[in-house]
Amino acid sequence: MDSSRFAHRSHALRRGRVSAPGRxxxxxxxxxxxxxLFRDWQAARLLIGEMRALHERVQVRSLAWVVMPDHLHWLVELGDMPLQRLMQQAKSRSAxxxxxSGAHRDKLWQKGFHDHxxxxxxxxxxxxxxxxxNPLRAGLVERLGDYPLWDAIWL
Structure with a gap:
C-alpha cells in the first residue's frame, strides 16, 4: 500500500470532521x-471520573457509555467544546x-478516535x-447488570 496516499486520506478525514454543538x-x-487496561477497576474508575468532570463542567452531556477492557464507547450530546478538543481532554486527563495512580505506566490511548x-x-x-x-456481545457477562462499567440517562 502506498503510505503517502494513506496518510493523505487520514488527514482528510480529520479535516472533514464536523463538530456541531447540540448534536x-x-x-x-x-x-x-x-x-x-480497563480490566483494572481503579483505571476504569479514573477514566469515568474524567468523563463525569467534563459532563459536570457542561462541556458535554453524557447520554450513555461503557468502558470495555480495551476501549470506550461514549454517546454524548456535544456542548460548546469542539469534538476534537473534548476527546483530547478526556484522553489526556484520564491518561x-x-x-x-500507578495503575499504568505507558502510553494509554491510540491516536485519534472514531465518531459517528x-x-x-x-x-x-x-x-x-x-x-x-457491548459487554454482553463480548461475552464478558451473561447479564448486563453484572457489568459495573456502564451508565445511561434512561435508568
Whole structure:
C-alpha cells in the first residue's frame, strides 16, 4: 500500500470532521495496542471520573457509555467544546490520572478516535442500548447488570 496516499486520506478525514454543538455523537476511543487496561477497576474508575468532570463542567452531556477492557464507547450530546478538543481532554486527563495512580505506566490511548454523528432517523434509545450491551456481545457477562462499567440517562 502506498503510505503517502494513506496518510493523505487520514488527514482528510480529520479535516472533514464536523463538530456541531447540540448534536449527538457516538464516540469510540481505543487503548494503545488494545491493551486491556480497563480490566483494572481503579483505571476504569479514573477514566469515568474524567468523563463525569467534563459532563459536570457542561462541556458535554453524557447520554450513555461503557468502558470495555480495551476501549470506550461514549454517546454524548456535544456542548460548546469542539469534538476534537473534548476527546483530547478526556484522553489526556484520564491518561494523566491513571499514570499518576500507578495503575499504568505507558502510553494509554491510540491516536485519534472514531465518531459517528447520529442522524434524525436513527433511534437514540437503540443506539444507547447498543452501547451498553457491548459487554454482553463480548461475552464478558451473561447479564448486563453484572457489568459495573456502564451508565445511561434512561435508568
Amino acid at each position: 449527538i455523537y457516538l464516540l469510540t476511543a481505543v487503548t494503545y495496542r488494545r491493551y486491556p 494523566i490520572a491513571i499514570n499518576r 454523528a447520529l442522524r434524525r432517523e436513527e433511534d437514540l434509545l437503540n443506539v444507547a442500548r447498543y452501547v451498553v450491551a
